[in-house]
Amino acid sequence: xxxxxxxxxxxxxxAGLSRDQLLEIYRFLRLTRxxxxxxxxxxxxxxxxxxxFRSLGQEGESVASAYxxxxxxxxxxxxxxxxxxGSLLVMGARPVQILRQYMAKDQSPxxxxxxxxxxxxxxxxxxxxxSHLGDMVPVMAGVTLTFKMRRExxxxxxxxxxxxxxxxxxxxxxxxxxxxxxPLVVIGEYNGYAYSTTPxxxxxxxxxxxxxxxxxxxxxxxxxxxxxxxxxATKYAVDRARMGKGVHFVEVxxxxxxxxxxxxxxxxxxxEDLERWAKNDPIDRYRRQLVETGWAxxxxxxxxxxxxxxxxxxxxxxxxxxxxxxPESALAGVYAHPAAAERLWFRSASG
Amino acid sequence: MAEITFLEGLRQGLREExxxxxxxxxxxxxxxxxxxxxxxxxxxxxxFGEARVIDTPISEAAIVGAAAGAAHLGMRPxxxxxxxxxISCAYDMLTNYVATARYRAGLPTPIVVRGxxxxxxxxxxxxxxxxxxxxFHTPGLKIVYPSTVRxxxxxxxxxxRDEDPVLYLEHKWLYRRIKEQIxxxxxxxxxxxxxxxxxxxTDLSIITYGATVxxxxxxxxxxxxxxxxxxxxxxxxxxxxxxxxxxxxxxKTNKAxxxxxxxxxxxxxxxxxxxxxxxxxEWLDGPIMRxxxxxxxxxxxxxLEDFVLPQTDDIVKAARWLASY
Numbered sequence: 318x319x320x321x322x323x324x325x326x327x328x329x330x331x332a333g334l335s336r337d338q339l340l341e342i343y344r345f346l347r348l349t350r351x352x353x354x355x356x357x358x359x360x361x362x363x364x365x366x367x368x369x370f371r372s373l374g375q376e377g378e379s380v381a382s383a384y385x386x387x388x389x390x391x392x393x394x395x396x397x398x399x400x401x402x403g404s405l406l407v408m409g410a411r412p413v414q415i416l417r418q419y420m421a422k423d424q425s426p427x428x429x430x431x432x433x434x435x436x437x438x439x440x441x442x443x444x445x446x447x448s449h450l451g452d453m454v455p456v457m458a459g460v461t462l463t464f465k466m467r468r469e470x471x472x473x474x475x476x477x478x479x480x481x482x483x484x485x486x487x488x489x490x491x492x493x494x495x496x497x498x499x500p501l502v503v504i505g506e507y508n509g510y511a512y513s514t515t516p517x518x519x520x521x522x523x524x525x526x527x528x529x530x531x532x533x534x535x536x537x538x539x540x541x542x543x544x545x546x547x548x549x550a551t552k553y554a555v556d557r558a559r560m561g562k563g564v565h566f567v568e569v570x571x572x573x574x575x576x577x578x579x580x581x582x583x584x585x586x587x588x589e590d591l592e593r594w595a596k597n598d599p600i601d602r603y604r605r606q607l608v609e610t611g612w613a614x615x616x617x618x619x620x621x622x623x624x625x626x627x628x629x630x631x632x633x634x635x636x637x638x639x640x641x642x643x644p645e646s647a648l649a650g651v652y653a654h655p656a657a658a659e660r661l662w663f664r665s666a667s668g
Numbered sequence: 669m670a671e672i673t674f675l676e677g678l679r680q681g682l683r684e685e686x687x688x689x690x691x692x693x694x695x696x697x698x699x700x701x702x703x704x705x706x707x708x709x710x711x712x713x714x715x716f717g718e719a720r721v722i723d724t725p726i727s728e729a730a731i732v733g734a735a736a737g738a739a740h741l742g743m744r745p746x747x748x749x750x751x752x753x754x755i756s757c758a759y760d761m762l763t764n765y766v767a768t769a770r771y772r773a774g775l776p777t778p779i780v781v782r783g784x785x786x787x788x789x790x791x792x793x794x795x796x797x798x799x800x801x802x803x804f805h806t807p808g809l810k811i812v813y814p815s816t817v818r819x820x821x822x823x824x825x826x827x828x829r830d831e832d833p834v835l836y837l838e839h840k841w842l843y844r845r846i847k848e849q850i851x852x853x854x855x856x857x858x859x860x861x862x863x864x865x866x867x868x869x870t871d872l873s874i875i876t877y878g879a880t881v882x883x884x885x886x887x888x889x890x891x892x893x894x895x896x897x898x899x900x901x902x903x904x905x906x907x908x909x910x911x912x913x914x915x916x917x918x919x920k921t922n923k924a925x926x927x928x929x930x931x932x933x934x935x936x937x938x939x940x941x942x943x944x945x946x947x948x949x950e951w952l953d954g955p956i957m958r959x960x961x962x963x964x965x966x967x968x969x970x971x972l973e974d975f976v977l978p979q980t981d982d983i984v985k986a987a988r989w990l991a992s993y
Contacts, residue, residue: 431772439775456765490733493725
């Protein structure tokens with residue numbers, strides 16, 4: 318360590334993290350990937366009801382950015398997108414909840430009403446997105462405006478994809494948050510594709526960070542597949558927001574290595590790009606980094622890999638046989654009052 | 669007891685709720701330093717501070733979205749649309765995000781979105797709209813539309829206290845035209861979902877809301893001189909509709925005339941007609957009739973606006989025809 322007289326052969330602690338934290342990050346990375354691989358298997362067995370969205374190649378930036386927040390009940394707050402499963406797990410969402418969501422189980426967090434990662438937990442501090450991209454930026458502006466109004470030292474983090482930076486909601490929300498100096502960190506994910514549309518068909522700037530600068534928001538661009546670089550950049554932004562210095566934008570350059578969803582064969586993506594980015598896998602890179610710097614031995618990481626596989630096996634076994642929600646449960650909870658919508662007379666009982 | 673305007677009733681309700689509950693705050697365009705385009709929040713920023721009366725950028729989607737985010741965390745935001753015509757800029761945020769939040773994710777979103785609506789004021793196509801039909805179709809929202817000073821006050825207070833998102837539509841033609849004695853210190857909470865019998869009658873029921881309550885009452889007065897007794901029901905809440913009150917008045921008079929200022933096709937009168945048909949068909953002694961605006965954008969010139977919007981004479985004419993059916 319710098320200034321240390323210790324004779325330890327260990328290199329400096331990267332990014333101010335402890336060894337346990339470095340290994341915890343690795344665990345979240347593996348948990349994200351293995352859970353998605355399990356979901357892919359369940360999708361092929363038609364147990365996943367709707368579409369399946371992978372974050373292959375983006376696990377690093379999702380996990381590392383969320384890891385820069387203070388986690389726990391009533392601490393920091395984030396709003397993930399479809400390819401931020403890793404950030405949800407970091408905030409405390411459990412794999413069984415994700416599995417239930419994808420399989421539309423009655424016991425899922427939304428009781429079968431919403432899909433995939435579209436769910437939240439106000440106490441643990443994450444808020445499910447809706448499909449209308451950009452909308453979570455104004456909503457998170459309101460969440461962080463509330464932190465500011467109540468003088469709570471809490472920070473919000475919201476993700477936005479390269480394509481969604483074209484929406485009006487993104488611009489309105491970013492500007493609103495900038496003017497109000499909300500404690501908000503925006504992670505701009507430049508992953509090369511919005512469904513099939515490339516950035517050069519989406520905007521005329523080179524970097525997403527250029528857009529943020531137009532709102533008077535400091536912005537930085539980092540290698541999105543470098544886990545510790547993303548962590549450090551986000552941590553800086555989070556600390557700054559917590560000190561009352563307002564919105565900060567972190568652009569992560571990464572690559573979407575699967576189609577928009579599992580049905581999409583991504584024929585529009587050049588093969589050489591896929592091959593190049595496969596060699597730049599964030600989890601492989603991070604793993605090598607840990608081993609090469611001596612912060613972990615391959616054996617430690619293999620143990621974690623085994624634990625993660627067991628955890629996903631157990632989570633799957635726990636919920637795969639669970640029932641779907643009873644049909645009549647569709648009527649409840651549109652409002653606090655009345656408690657349920659009117660049941661139409663021609664609808665017979667129980668499906 | 670002081671006589672106050674509709675606008676003052678609304679203002680009192682807002683102020684009382686902000687004094688009662690420090691979770692209540694206001695955000696919108698020019699609501700702070702200027703006090704709002706119609707001065708509804710005049711003096712509020714001085715009384716409650718800039719943190720609770722927030723001047724925002726011209727960004728309706730951000731205003732509603734930020735209100736929703738704050739509401740999830742336990743705040744009670746009241747968002748002003750400078751003119752309700754601009755609520756269409758927040759249509760996605762209201763219908764997709766806000767209205768579904770409780771159902772899809774168990775998220776409480778107790779926000780109020782309010783703003784001046786309605787015509788008869790030469791405002792032209794973009795300062796005269798009645799947006800209720802666009803939102804009436806959205807489960808998860810509530811819509812209130814007061815016509816009296818008492819309800820202007822009582823419904824804003826109830827809307828702020830409601831656990832769900834409420835659109836509060838305030839007709840600008842009523843702002844300074846309608847006055848009423850309101851006892852000081854009385855806590856007025858008009859229940860959401862409950863219509864008001866504005867005038868009792870026996871020959872037909874005029875079912876209406878907003879500014880056309882007053883035009884219907886005027887029509888009922890003229891009809892009385894001809895020996896036609898018209899009952900007038902002021903709906904006050906549009907979503908959820910007070911079905912029981914609608915069915916009760918139809919069963920009493922056996923004839924229904926629905927009057928609204930909004931355009932005809934896809935307007936609320938169609939839904940009300942369907943409900944009467946389903947629940948009181950055999951009680952009807954005549955066709956369910958509608959008096960509405962013509963199906964055109966609202967034009968500016970007085971000659972055009974007066975022609976397009978429903979007038980007292982139109983209501984008299986339709987009621988007379990229905991009474992003699």
